Amino acid sequence: MVRYAAVPNNPSKCAKSRGSFLRVSFKNTRETAQAINRMKLSRAIAYLENVKGHREAVPMRRYAGSTGRCAQEGLEGGMEVANGVLGIGGRHWRDSEFLNFTKPIFLDRMGIEFGCIRALNMLTVIYVGKQFGVSRARWPEKSAEFLLGLLRNAEANADTKGLDSSSLVISHIQVNQAPKQRRRTYRAHGRINPYMSNPCHIEVIVSEADEAVAKAPENKVVKLNARQRGRLLAEQRRIAA
Helix, strand or coil, X not given: CCCCCCCCCCHHHEEEEEEEEECXXXXXXXXXXXXXXXXXXXXXXXXXXXXXXXXXXXXXXXXXXXXXXXXXXXHHHHHHHHHHHCCCCCCCXXXXXXXXXXXXXXXXXXXXXXXXXXXXXXXXHHHCCCCCCCCEEECCHHHHHHHHHHHHHHHXXXXXXXXXXXXXXXXXXXXXXXXXXXXXXXXHHHCEEEEEECCEEEEEEEEECCCCCCCCCCCCCCCCCHHHHHHHHHHHHHHHC
């Protein structure tokens, strides 16, 4: 039996999935997995599909060496506001059009009044926002593809157990390094350099979200010391007078 790193509190309400020795970048997969951790399963699948289509980016936090800055999240937010505020919903906005939005020639071509300064200000404010609070991000498509396969497998396992797919949450996801695979690349002057690959192991546990239960009102008896009782009686006498 395969051992998982985490033990769920209620095994009957969770489903598992894992892959071993996967030929995909460990670092990129780790960052992608951290981005979807604790997400609802439906949202995580949609997010990874957006990553494959370069509609949403994966924040690079730990393994972010030489990663450039990305304004993907702010750009998407600005597009939504442009479609909503300016009343042109359903239109596809190109990046160049959005970045040049404040230019009069663009507004005239789109049939938008240049006096709509309020909408422009809203677009400017949202453009600088970031979805994950970081400025460095990428689109690791291969990592997203592997994680999508595992999530769909976990969803199928949950359906087999009779769990509610709409309430599933990624309660645990972990990416570990697998043994590195060595190949060769031949250089000039008879040299041979290593040509390594960094595969990984991935494990996922999805579970049904706990229902929020309202806390019962507490009818606690407050005990007062002699000084507090005296102050309370004095306050009551003052109010009665």
